[in-house]
Amino acid sequence: MSRPLVSLIALVAVAGLLVWDSAATGLPDPFDFPAPVALGSGAAPTGGHCTAG
């Protein structure tokens, strides 16, 4: 398989995952978006990270 075809498969798979997930869980409330940048937001980081067991 050519490189463009393989990368296209990868992108379509990721896009499919996002569309399916967004349909299943819904999109976040626009009025509840976090601040664009964590630094200076006054809020503690909430996301998961690889180093957290």
Add this chain to the structure above:
Amino acid sequence: MLLRRLGLGVLALLAVGAVAVAAGPRSGLLLAIGIGFGLVLEGLRFGFAGPWRMMIVERDGRGLIAQILAIALTAAVAFPLLAANPLELAPAHAPIGIGMILGAFVFGAAMQAVMGCGSGTLVNAGSGNLIGLVALVGFVGGAFLGTLNADFWAGLGQAPLISAQSLAGGGIPGLWLTLGALAVFAAVVAVTSAKGKRIPAPRLIAAAALLAVLAIGNLVVAGQPWGIVYGLGLWGAKVATAMGADLSTTAYWATTTNAAQLNAPILTDNTSLTDIGLILGAFLVMRGRKAPGAPVAPLALQGWVLVLIAGLVLGYSSRVALGCNVGAFFSGISTGSLHGWAWFVAAFVGSMLGLKLRPLVLIPARKAVTA
């Protein structure tokens, strides 16, 4: 060519804009940062697994020294930022443990077997490398499976959390300790490298600087350092949940943070966004070249199965190791975690084994026919 590149740039902007509208400006920014990582890693051919192989096989330390430079530049900004903003920014700290060291060793072996680390697998898949894409499928499954046994591996024994900040003090003292250790690290690599293979090429130095800028951007925007594995494990958990699995009974997914993320859209997960950006950035570089490059040599069927299994091992071991070359090694050391150093030693030794395993995994199609 120019028109195509302009088109690719528009595609990237549209993707960032769409994500910003759908999930908020922070998500859009993180996707943009991820695209930047992909552009730098693929465009300037900056990697982790490849330079480690070069160091082991050819005593070529240039790529590894470039990695150390990127970590040092990131640390120089991250340490003061973390010290000044402890409530808004979190480091990538984790304890050293038996499971963590075993996981890093196995990860090092697996990443040489499939020629791709955490970031490398994403970049390879995005740039059209079929081995990378197959390994990525396994990686997602393995990173999820690793979450199911995370408490077992942690229970094997862990040392108390030790960091440069806890040893020397936060901010500048911890930074000096880390920079001093990195200088010794670079000197050891330089001394053991062959003559003429010690000074990184300008493109690697530029890549190291750009990676540091992007890593700091990741920390500032997300509030946490650059990571890879968490997002991939989350994707696997989402699929498992859709297939009927109840993850609320597992120790890992029952925690407040992970349970909330499992029920939230992927577009709100920091590491998922930069992971997706890495794939997209690598794709943009590949499509922006005059020629996309030759496809990888076909493997025998058992070779593809072994790549999938190696990807699975890569994902599982990275979860057990509390991060991959990015979350543990790059972000761990650049934010002061001692486990990042232990991770490197174990993964580097594992890489020596993995290089011997590579011919047994990547079985060419022709060899299988004649066998």
